[in-house]
Amino acid sequence: MHYSNVIIIGAGAAGLTSAIFAVREPGIATTPWSTGTAPAHGSAPTHGTSPATGTAPAPGTAPAPGTAPSSGKARVTLLERTPQPGRKILMSGGTRCNVLPVTFSLDDFVTESSRNRMRNIFRSWSVDACRRWFTDKIGLRLACEEESNKWFPESNSAREVRDRLVRHAASLGVEIRTGASVASVRRSGHMWIVSTDDGVHFSAPVVVFATGGLSIPSTGTDGTGHSIAESLGHTLHPTYPALTPLTGPHPGSEPLPGVSLDVDLEPVFVDTAASGRDVSDPGANLMHAGIHPVSRDLCPFQTRRSGFLFTHQGYSGPAVLDISHVIVRALKNGPESSSRNKPGKPAAQTDPPATLHPSATLHPSAALRINWTGRPAEWWQGQLEGRHTTTSLLRSHLPRRLADNLLEENGLANRKTAQLSSKKRQRLIADLTAYLLVPTGHLGYKKAEVTGGGVPLDEINPATMESRFAPGIFLCGEIMDVFGRIGGFNFYWAWVSGRLAGIHAAKMASDI
Ligand SMILES: Cc1cc2nc3c(=O)[nH]c(=O)nc-3n(C[C@H](O)[C@H](O)[C@H](O)COP(=O)(O)OP(=O)(O)OC[C@H]3O[C@@H](n4cnc5c(N)ncnc54)[C@H](O)[C@@H]3O)c2cc1C
Numbered sequence: 001m002h003y004s005n006v007i008i009i010g011a012g013a014a015g016l017t018s019a020i021f022a023v024r025e026p027g028i029a030t031t032p033w034s035t036g037t038a039p040a041h042g043s044a045p046t047h048g049t050s051p052a053t054g055t056a057p058a059p060g061t062a063p064a065p066g067t068a069p070s071s072g073k074a075r076v077t078l079l080e081r082t083p084q085p086g087r088k089i090l091m092s093g094g095t096r097c098n099v100l101p102v103t104f105s106l107d108d109f110v111t112e113s114s115r116n117r118m119r120n121i122f123r124s125w126s127v128d129a130c131r132r133w134f135t136d137k138i139g140l141r142l143a144c145e146e147e148s149n150k151w152f153p154e155s156n157s158a159r160e161v162r163d164r165l166v167r168h169a170a171s172l173g174v175e176i177r178t179g180a181s182v183a184s185v186r187r188s189g190h191m192w193i194v195s196t197d198d199g200v201h202f203s204a205p206v207v208v209f210a211t212g213g214l215s216i217p218s219t220g221t222d223g224t225g226h227s228i229a230e231s232l233g234h235t236l237h238p239t240y241p242a243l244t245p246l247t248g249p250h251p252g253s254e255p256l257p258g259v260s261l262d263v264d265l266e267p268v269f270v271d272t273a274a275s276g277r278d279v280s281d282p283g284a285n286l287m288h289a290g291i292h293p294v295s296r297d298l299c300p301f302q303t304r305r306s307g308f309l310f311t312h313q314g315y316s317g318p319a320v321l322d323i324s325h326v327i328v329r330a331l332k333n334g335p336e337s338s339s340r341n342k343p344g345k346p347a348a349q350t351d352p353p354a355t356l357h358p359s360a361t362l363h364p365s366a367a368l369r370i371n372w373t374g375r376p377a378e379w380w381q382g383q384l385e386g387r388h389t390t391t392s393l394l395r396s397h398l399p400r401r402l403a404d405n406l407l408e409e410n411g412l413a414n415r416k417t418a419q420l421s422s423k424k425r426q427r428l429i430a431d432l433t434a435y436l437l438v439p440t441g442h443l444g445y446k447k448a449e450v451t452g453g454g455v456p457l458d459e460i461n462p463a464t465m466e467s468r469f470a471p472g473i474f475l476c477g478e479i480m481d482v483f484g485r486i487g488g489f490n491f492y493w494a495w496v497s498g499r500l501a502g503i504h505a506a507k508m509a510s511d512i
Pocket of ligand 1 (some may be wrong): 009010011012015080081082085086087088089092093094098100182183211213215219220221222224225449450476479487491
């Protein structure tokens with residue numbers, strides 16, 4: 001048995017931050033170490049050490065009799081199932097790692113839990129204070145991209161972010177054990193027993209869950225943490241892939257993969273029952289279909305101009321990723337909407353079927369309403385009065401292939417703009433300013449940057465991140481029912497919630 005004051009499960013962004021703050025909390029009482037050797041729970045297979053620690057852990061050993069964590073620091077053990085910590089940090093921001101947003105508001109985040117609770121958690125650490133921690137304590141120089149509201153490392157290296165966090169944690173004395181895949185957490189007296197897949201047992205009065213969500217299972221996140229949290233009495237808001245590319249048809253007959261542009265995009269629900277039009281027909285003129293805005297609960301993000309990309313299968317880019325959860329939740333048939341991936345193993349637990357938001361049930365087809373250039377209808381009205389052809393006009397404001405496809409679809413290629421009938425003008429302007437793309441699916445957790453749903457905020461104390469059902473269990477990061485849009489918001493949540501959990505986990509350990 002390995003004894004610690006605090007065990008943290010998952011060495012991602014939230015777990016690393018949690019460990020750093022847990023180990024730094026002063027005044028941890030001496031653990032009542034057993035005399036002699038640790039209780040034998042079978043011989044312990046050797047887990048790896050993080051590359052940054054450099055020192056091999058002593059598997060299966062307890063501290064020498066009477067020894068306590070030196071200098072009043074908590075003995076913190078960080079268990080990570082993959083061979084290296086922070087793999088998602090490495091792949092973040094196109095390997096540049098968008099560490100933080102410059103500014104944030106609650107409207108940059110989606111949760112089905114109480115937004116007040118979310119606010120209270122964010123209040124515990126401002127973006128500026130978090131940024132200063134990175135520069136002053138972690139030694140990471142950050143550069144601001146004001147136009148995109150993002151902080152990146154000056155080096156543009158996600159590896160630097162990961163390595164500095166790991167090194168800092170190790171230098172403070174955090175014991176990082178890689179290859180340690182936690183399978184269960186159970187209570188034994190006043191201690192929690194954390195057991196790995198390969199039969200190693202760890203024990204601590206306090207355990208932090210930082211196991212992430214379900215996105216990109218190859219990075220170690222498969223929902224085991226969710227299942228263990230459920231075994232301790234927690235419920236889950238149904239999970240779903242978020243910030244994930246969508247599939248669907250392109251305008252016109254020639255596919256447009258690789259075409260990209262900045263657009264204004266908002267998700268809408270299309271009610272075609274009244275008009276009798278088939279929304280799955282890419283050529284359908286949906287101008288007269290009932291269009292309903294998506295509720296702010298489902299998508300609080302403000303519409304803003306951002307990147308859109310036609311892919312081989314459909315659509316991607318920040319504009320699409322940001323609202324993809326609306327489509328995912330409205331579609332019942334996403335490829336991975338109802339399974340937790342556990343490569344090579346039976347699924348830990350089956351997700352409840354993807355649920356429809358109440359407004360999606362009323363208006364079954366979710367669509368993307370796009371203004372391709374951001375210009376308003378009046379501006380196009382003025383342009384159409386000039387001496388252009390439709391083709392030359394559209395090609396001068398849109399990528400050529402997209403312009404040609406839109407005109408092929410509406411049958412208005414190479415017309416003299418001034419001679420268009422009012423109905424045709426109206427159609428052309430609608431295609432330019434309020435084009436409806438109707439996605440047919442999504443790429444699921446395999447490509448999702450984050451997971452929506454998870455452990456409800458209402459099931460933790462927002463002042464400490466402690467479970468309301470299992471005393472001594474703390475939760476943080478993506479396992480919780482919070483995610484943000486593209487822009488450093490998801491890491492901000494991981495840093496903030498990880499810090500809060502780490503501080504209070506250590507405090508509680510010191511009181512025991
Ligand atoms: C491609 C990509 C790019 C991204 N870019 C950005 C970006 O630039 N900016 C931004 O803000 N956000 C970005 N994100 C989102 C961000 O990476 C996540 O929000 C963040 O990593 C969540 O941190 P976490 O610590 O909660 O979870 P994770 O980082 O997923 O860490 C969880 C850890 O727990 C481990 N684990 C899970 N179960 C167990 C178990 N049973 N036993 C032991 N260990 C376990 C996992 O192996 C993993 O290491 C990106 C995500 C992806 C996929």
